[in-house]
Amino acid sequence: MATSEAYMRTPTQQAWRRFKRSSSGKAGLIIVGLFVLLAILSPFVMPYDATKDRNLRERLKPPSVEHVMGTDELGRDIFTRVIHGSRISLRVGVFAVGIAVIVGTILGLLAGYFGGRTDMLISWLVDIMLSFPSILLAIAIVAVIGPGISNAMIAVGIVQIPIYARLTRSVVLSLKEQDFVAAAEGLGAGRARIIFRHILPNGLSPLIVQATLSIATAILDAAGLGFLGLGAQPPQPEWGLMISKGFLYFTRAPWISLFPGVAIMVAVLGFNLLGDGLRDALDPRTSR
Amino acid sequence: MTAYAIRRFLSLVPVLFGVSLLVFTFIHLIPGDPAVVMLGERATPESLEKLRKQLNLDKPLFFDVEAAIEERSIAALFESQYFSFVGRILRGNLGESIFTKVDVATELRARFPATFELSVGAMLIALLLAIPAGIMAAVRKDSWLDLSVMTAALVGISMPIFWLGLLLIYLFAVNLHWLPPSGRLDVGVDLNPVTGFYVIDGVLTGNLAATGNALKHLVLPALALGSIPTAVIARMMRGAMLEVMNQDYIRTARSKGLAERVVIWKHALRNAMLPVITVIGLMFGTLLTGAILTETIFNWPGIGKWLYDGIGARDYPIVQGGTLFIATVYVIINALVDLSYGFFDPRIQYR
Numbered sequence: 235m236a237t238s239e240a241y242m243r244t245p246t247q248q249a250w251r252r253f254k255r256s257s258s259g260k261a262g263l264i265i266v267g268l269f270v271l272l273a274i275l276s277p278f279v280m281p282y283d284a285t286k287d288r289n290l291r292e293r294l295k296p297p298s299v300e301h302v303m304g305t306d307e308l309g310r311d312i313f314t315r316v317i318h319g320s321r322i323s324l325r326v327g328v329f330a331v332g333i334a335v336i337v338g339t340i341l342g343l344l345a346g347y348f349g350g351r352t353d354m355l356i357s358w359l360v361d362i363m364l365s366f367p368s369i370l371l372a373i374a375i376v377a378v379i380g381p382g383i384s385n386a387m388i389a390v391g392i393v394q395i396p397i398y399a400r401l402t403r404s405v406v407l408s409l410k411e412q413d414f415v416a417a418a419e420g421l422g423a424g425r426a427r428i429i430f431r432h433i434l435p436n437g438l439s440p441l442i443v444q445a446t447l448s449i450a451t452a453i454l455d456a457a458g459l460g461f462l463g464l465g466a467q468p469p470q471p472e473w474g475l476m477i478s479k480g481f482l483y484f485t486r487a488p489w490i491s492l493f494p495g496v497a498i499m500v501a502v503l504g505f506n507l508l509g510d511g512l513r514d515a516l517d518p519r520t521s522r
Numbered sequence: 523m524t525a526y527a528i529r530r531f532l533s534l535v536p537v538l539f540g541v542s543l544l545v546f547t548f549i550h551l552i553p554g555d556p557a558v559v560m561l562g563e564r565a566t567p568e569s570l571e572k573l574r575k576q577l578n579l580d581k582p583l584f585f586d587v588e589a590a591i592e593e594r595s596i597a598a599l600f601e602s603q604y605f606s607f608v609g610r611i612l613r614g615n616l617g618e619s620i621f622t623k624v625d626v627a628t629e630l631r632a633r634f635p636a637t638f639e640l641s642v643g644a645m646l647i648a649l650l651l652a653i654p655a656g657i658m659a660a661v662r663k664d665s666w667l668d669l670s671v672m673t674a675a676l677v678g679i680s681m682p683i684f685w686l687g688l689l690l691i692y693l694f695a696v697n698l699h700w701l702p703p704s705g706r707l708d709v710g711v712d713l714n715p716v717t718g719f720y721v722i723d724g725v726l727t728g729n730l731a732a733t734g735n736a737l738k739h740l741v742l743p744a745l746a747l748g749s750i751p752t753a754v755i756a757r758m759m760r761g762a763m764l765e766v767m768n769q770d771y772i773r774t775a776r777s778k779g780l781a782e783r784v785v786i787w788k789h790a791l792r793n794a795m796l797p798v799i800t801v802i803g804l805m806f807g808t809l810l811t812g813a814i815l816t817e818t819i820f821n822w823p824g825i826g827k828w829l830y831d832g833i834g835a836r837d838y839p840i841v842q843g844g845t846l847f848i849a850t851v852y853v854i855i856n857a858l859v860d861l862s863y864g865f866f867d868p869r870i871q872y873r
Contacts, residue, residue: 365537365853366541367852370845373830377552377841458683458815461684474682477685481819491688494685498685502679502681506679
């Protein structure tokens with residue numbers, strides 16, 4: 235009975251059932267959902283303004299009823315700033331990974347499908363990029379294109395391109411010898427149609443899993459750039475930048491750095507959990 | 523094996539060629555005259571001229587076609603900025619810092635031990651924590667122990683390293699006064715550097731007080747830097763153990779009546795270590811090259827902090843030399859990790 239039921243389900247339904255059984259997936263989905271909700275709703279619900287509500291009389295106040303996370307060196311409410319920071323971090327994560335997925339996937343498709351010199355050239359570029367530690371490469375890119383949150387986003391995205399190029403290439407290599415691709419070729423389908431209609435959709439699962447985990451890395455890297463002063467600029471309520479500002483008042487007012495760090499950790503943890511859960515659901519063979 | 527090793531190292535040549543191209547182009551990607559970019563707006567015309575000569579900025583970027591045709595020699599074709607840059611580097615001349623005038627190669631040699639010592643410390647902490655934790659989590663799969671190890675590992679991966687560093691400083695240095703917050707030695711501690719590894723230097727010169735002091739300084743940055751390797755290795759160790767524990771030979775070992783302890787530590791662990799060793803090697807490469815954030819927070823005088831300061835000060839010879847060095851070390855370590863498979867797993871045949 236159970237087998238016939240499983241037989242009737244679409245792959246999506248099967249994946250959803252597996253996802254629901256994964257406790258890390260569920261936990262991740264809840265955290266990410268709250269994070270996204272917070273990012274969307276933050277402009278409407280906040281009692282203070284994230285950048286303008288300065289009050290030097292209220293500076294460096296420890297957490298209290300009015301300011302649940304305390305205030306920073308300019309008397310701004312840290313809770314408000316942390317909430318508003320969620321918008322910046324979510325945007326950075328999504329856009330950076332968007333850049334990496336689009337460029338990386340196209341490079342990987344070209345390398346895997348055409349092989350030969352195209353493959354050699356693309357693999358060479360990927361190997362070169364992978365010879366640098368990612369944070370160093372991101373710092374170097376920002377040094378060239380200038381600091382700022384948009385450029386940090388681009389830098390963090392570029393750094394992740396090789397991951398997708400490699401991943402897509404390996405997926406294409408394993409798929410292109412399969413019968414259904416040969417059948418499509420036999421029916422006279424064009425190259426573009428084969429690549430985008432037949433190969434790419436079948437290789438989507440590992441890409442989705444990797445993209446979720448990449449958002450976590452992108453948020454961490456962008457915060458690192460913000461901490462080094464190369465990402466978001468004051469007075470933006472970016473979490474990494476807030477931690478670095480708090481560093482100066484660390485002995486007197488540790489809460490300035492503490493709470494943005496907790497926010498980063500929870501957001502990143504959410505995407506990591508969700509990624510693990512998606513792997514359980516979409517890629518049952520590789521999950522343990 | 524030897525043939526494979528040779529081929530693996532030959533494969534580094536095109537990659538390092540690309541790296542040199544990228545590092546060379548870096549300075550030309552920044553808008554403006556490189557000489558002005560390097561020396562700043564207030565540089566004198568004489569110093570600008572001197573630097574242009576020194577960097578061959580009056581020559582073409584890659585190929586001097588005109589000179590080659592004029593002089594009818596192929597050698598003249600390569601008298602360009604790029605090839606003189608590569609030639610300089612191959613002779614071990616990385617230039618000198620614009621601001622401190624210190625030779626970049628000398629500075630690298632002086633700072634590398636600090637970074638290496640920190641990386642070894644971080645890796646030791648990671649191994650001591652992660653390997654037993656990963657094994658225990660696998661052996662008691664789905665127990666509370668497994669759950670807490672895996673949760674801790676996931677939290678470890680999700681924490682920004684610079685923030686963890688700040689927390690450690692606040693807790694152990696500012697509040698408890700157990701450990702120093704920054705640097706490699708207290709002010710006033712005398713140590714004659716022999717190798718540059720202060721912990722070892724103290725022992726070598728019979729200065730055990732200095733060794734103790736260096737160790738104290740090492741603990742916090744090594745903990746912060748070691749957090750990610752700890753988490754990654756623990757996850758890997760658990761996964762590898764679980765895979766091995768399901769195999770037939772483990773069932774055979776158990777059915778022979780061997781103690782579970784022997785089965786786990788002698789039979790399973792050996793085979794589970796292979797993927798873990800790979801990760802350890804790759805992680806060590808990352809540690810050696812990527813400690814920029816940790817070194818900055820703990821004011822650790824290693825390569826990462828130096829490079830970061832160099833980027834901030836637009837000291838391009840430092841950026842070029844340091845980046846080139848880091849990339850080279852990284853790809854060589856990756857190649858060595860590849861080669862080590864054969865050593866740890868004799869079943870692997872290299873072709």
